[in-house]
Amino acid sequence: MFDRKNIKRYYLILVRKIRNFLLSAKSREFLIFLFFVFVSLCFWFLQTMNDTYQTEFKIPVRLKNVPKEVVMTSELPDEIRVKVEDRGTVLLNYMLGRTFFPLTFNFEDYQDKGSYVRIPQTEILKKISAQLNNSTQLLAVRPDTLDYIYSRGIPKKVPVAVGGEVSAGRQYYVSDIRVIPDSVVVYAPQGVLNTILTAYTQPFHWTNVTDTLKKHINLQKLHGVKFVPSSVDVVACVDMYSEKTLEVPVVGIGFPKGKVLRTFPSKVQITVQVGLKNFKSVTEKDFLVGVSYADVVANKSEKLPLTVKRYPDVVSHVRVTPSSVDYLIEQQTVSEPSKEKESE
Incomplete structure (x- = not known):
């Protein structure tokens, strides 16, 4: 390993070699060559910068003096892109030594134009040209128009609806879809506000979900409308x-008086799929296996097919075993109501 003495000795040797090289005749010729190369590059750069080029700049956009009671439902863009053409030296000055001031518009100047304000293109070009040299040619502005929408009216609250789909994995089912919060406040010009009844989330499609899933999703944007909050x-x-x-x-079901349906067996088994959350709450009282008298009369088979007339919404894949039964219609004697004794 190197100690301090060795490091110092090698350093002095290196310095001596560099000094000897710089003081030699070959070194002076090399330095003179580098000087002329540098001068040539400077002349080439100056000649090149005199040519005409095109480039693009970003200029900030601002809106001032907005009243506190005004809610901007569609704001101006943060910046615009300006494409210009000029000599390279001028463009280099824009890039290195000059900062563009924001294009500032006064809210009070456009209050008489209603809640939807479109700033004329002539005003935009005028504010941009004021910051450019006389030699600079303005080629394009993006966006070429600026507009904003605001509201002074009373907002309203609307419910939020899910704009997507959720499909569960095998042996699972979607038991509930909740939106938090379930409603949002809407700001918009009165004519637009009256047409908005529901706020929808951005479309989504979740597949093979096997556990509770929670995601933050933006609401669908509407031009000139502001939702608070804008996501749920x-x-x-x-x-x-x-x-x-x-x-x-x-x-x-619906048998005439005196006629009774007898089936063999009198009870059947119903097998259903139900979520674990509702497993205990589902009982036989929630089901109705019935046969109408009209179906019995129309039946030409020896066995009577069965139909589940009622079952809870929380079950699916309802199966009856057996699906048909033997039967007979029993005629019962209907007792006449006793007559009241005539009063003497």
Whole structure:
């Protein structure tokens, strides 16, 4: 390893070699050559900068004196792009030594134009040209028009609707989709405000969801409309399916007085898919397996097909076992109402 003495000795040797090289005749010729190369490059650069070029600059945009009671529902852009043409020396001065001032517009100058204000292009070009040299040619301005929309009216509250789709993974189902917050405040000119009834989220498509999913999503933008807040949280709750089997009696529906439906068996099994959250709450009382008298009369088979007339919304894939049963219609004697004794 090098110690301090060795490092100092090597340093002195290196300095001596560099000094000897610079003081030699070859070194002086090399330095003179570099000087002329440098001078040539300067002349070439100056000649090149006298040529005409095109470039693009960004200029900030500002709107001043906006009253506190005014809500901007569509604001001016933060900046505009300006394409110009001039000699290279002038353009270099723009890039290195000169900063463009913001294009400032006074809100009070446009109050008589209503809630939708379009700034004339002539005013934009005038403010840009005031900051350019006389030799600079203005080729293009993007955007070529500036406008903004504001509201002074009373805002209103509207509900938020989900503008996307959620599909659960295998053996799962979407039990609930919540939006937080479920409503937002809308600011817009009165004529536009009256047409807005709902705020929608940006479209999305979530697939194969197997657990509760929460994402922050922006609301769909409308020109001249401002939503507060402009984004919401969408929560998709999923639950796992489970099978449940219940024993439910078969019931006759709409039978005439004195006629009773007898089925064999009198009870059937109903198998459904239900989420674990609702597994215990689903009972046989939530189901109705019924056969109408008209269906019995029209039936030409020895067995009677069964239909689930009622089941809760939280279940799916409802299956009946057996799907048909033996039956008979029993005629019962209808007792006549007893006559009241005639008063003596």
